[in-house]
Amino acid sequence: MKFKTIIEPFRIKSVEPITMSTQAQRENFLKKAHYNPFLLKAEEVIIDLLTDSGTGAMSSNQWAAMMQGDESYAGARSWGKFESTIIDLTGMPYILPTHQGRAAERILYSHIGGKGKTFISNTHFDTTRANIEYSGAKAIDIPVIEASESISDYPFKGNMDTKKLEEIIAASKKENIAAVILTVTNNSGGGQAVSMQNAKKVSSICKKHKILFVLDCCRIAENSYFINKNEKEYSTKSYKEIAQEMFSLADAAIMSAKKDALVNMGGFLTLRKKSLADECTQLLIITEGFTTYGGLSGRDMEAIAVGLKEVFEPDYLNYRITSTKYLGEKIMEKGISIKYPVGGHAVYIDAQKLYPHIPVHQYPGQALVCELYRIGGIRSVEIGSVMFGKYDKKGKLIPSSQELVRLAIPRRVYTQSHIDYVIEVFDEIVKNKENVKGIKIVKEPQFLRHFTSHFLPV
Numbered sequence: 001m002k003f004k005t006i007i008e009p010f011r012i013k014s015v016e017p018i019t020m021s022t023q024a025q026r027e028n029f030l031k032k033a034h035y036n037p038f039l040l041k042a043e044e045v046i047i048d049l050l051t052d053s054g055t056g057a058m059s060s061n062q063w064a065a066m067m068q069g070d071e072s073y074a075g076a077r078s079w080g081k082f083e084s085t086i087i088d089l090t091g092m093p094y095i096l097p098t099h100q101g102r103a104a105e106r107i108l109y110s111h112i113g114g115k116g117k118t119f120i121s122n123t124h125f126d127t128t129r130a131n132i133e134y135s136g137a138k139a140i141d142i143p144v145i146e147a148s149e150s151i152s153d154y155p156f157k158g159n160m161d162t163k164k165l166e167e168i169i170a171a172s173k174k175e176n177i178a179a180v181i182l183t184v185t186n187n188s189g190g191g192q193a194v195s196m197q198n199a200k201k202v203s204s205i206c207k208k209h210k211i212l213f214v215l216d217c218c219r220i221a222e223n224s225y226f227i228n229k230n231e232k233e234y235s236t237k238s239y240k241e242i243a244q245e246m247f248s249l250a251d252a253a254i255m256s257a258k259k260d261a262l263v264n265m266g267g268f269l270t271l272r273k274k275s276l277a278d279e280c281t282q283l284l285i286i287t288e289g290f291t292t293y294g295g296l297s298g299r300d301m302e303a304i305a306v307g308l309k310e311v312f313e314p315d316y317l318n319y320r321i322t323s324t325k326y327l328g329e330k331i332m333e334k335g336i337s338i339k340y341p342v343g344g345h346a347v348y349i350d351a352q353k354l355y356p357h358i359p360v361h362q363y364p365g366q367a368l369v370c371e372l373y374r375i376g377g378i379r380s381v382e383i384g385s386v387m388f389g390k391y392d393k394k395g396k397l398i399p400s401s402q403e404l405v406r407l408a409i410p411r412r413v414y415t416q417s418h419i420d421y422v423i424e425v426f427d428e429i430v431k432n433k434e435n436v437k438g439i440k441i442v443k444e445p446q447f448l449r450h451f452t453s454h455f456l457p458v
């Protein structure tokens with residue numbers, strides 16, 4: 001007998017209370033936070049879908065492993081477990097431990113980037129783009145055309161447009177292309193999967209032109225699930241084998257362990273070439289720490305080593321992907337446009353379609369983010385012109401190509417009833433949609449402005 005209900009494949013051993021609030025209280029909290037949910041106190045939030053990054057629950061096995069942490073400065077036992085787990089998974093010999101993903105990005109991209117250099121990606125994640133641009137280099141996104149078709153059910157909308165990749169390479173000086181970065185799954189592009197076929201094609205183009213091929217791999221287990229389900233020749237391969245094959249195509253990988261390594265903090269850079277590894281190791285020692293711990297304590301490395309195994313368990317991945325899909329499809333049933341098919345870690349809502357009366361320079365995504373919090377105490381994030389908008393020389397907004405709101409699902413944290421509550425909040429969102437007003441920015445920094453900007457309703 002196969003049952004329809006997929007249950008959470010874990011029991012709860014330790015609980016954390018949620019502070020409930022009224023709509024009137026939340027309106028006050030929102031005002032104090034300058035209409036930017038990043039500035040809310042976590043205890044003012046009922047369901048926190050701001051990010052799936054570092055917000056997951058560790059297993060009892062991970063907590064037990066933490067007690068085994070060896071905090072020796074050099075050559076700790078925990079480093080050995082961490083290093084061998086990652087070598088086994090990635091097949092790359094040089095492992096640089098960092099405190100999170102962006103520290104690995106800073107090390108690699110500041111080293112190979114700089115003025116005059118170009119990076120090409122299916123879609124650069126926000127910290128990736130910021131690290132590249134901060135070095136003086138340029139970041140170009142070339143997602144496949146299907147990525148912007150919200151109705152098609154093409155399963156690999158995270159793919160890179162390889163024809164465009166060849167065109168860009170043909171039109172550039174090869175030595176100016178610092179790297180090609182394939183983000184799996186494609187976070188900013190909607191949490192969409194990248195096919196093995198696409199990764200193979202990107203890899204062969206990079207090999208032909210001797211360009212460094214980097215995997216931004218923080219959701220590689222979720223991506224492997226989609227490959228297993230949607231690319232026929234991989235249906236009999238295990239999720240881990242699929243990940244191993246994808247790593248075998250790349251020259252380097254950057255991982256934020258706060259995603260698919262199932263921990264709250266950590267990351268790493270892996271490299272295949274010794275000379276590049278030596279150069280990056282210099283930067284690691286200067287800015288993170290000694291080679292056998294970098295930005296991590298021994299106990300962190302223990303938890304990552306266990307997490308990288310647990311994340312490939314079929315029951316976990318099946319629950320993870322089907323529960324995200326459940327939320328997305330229920331929201332869609334209410335007539336709301338979402339990125340479809342639903343990606344692995346989040347549901348992306350098309351805020352421009354929900355609020356057609358709000359122009360892009362009044363940030364429809366930010367308006368929905370505020371509305372979700374005001375009505376239901378749900379914290380989400382805008383992935384649109386607040387995050388990716390730029391200004392031209394006259395100070396006019398060059399908007400992002402899409403105005404999305406992301407509901408990211410922390411790993412192993414919320415149960416079905418939490419998710420059903422979120423779905424119910426969307427009934428109110430739909431009922432109230434004509435009354436929602438746009439948002440203006442009143443204060444902003446130069447980089448990563450969504451984190452700290454202040455807003456006001458117009």
Ligand SMILES: *Cc1c(COP(=O)(O)O)cnc(C)c1O
Binds near residue numbers: 053101255266
């Ligand atoms: C989270 C993330 C990063 C950055 O990692 P941090 O651990 O947050 O610094 C880089 N790339 C992608 C695709 C991510 O999702």
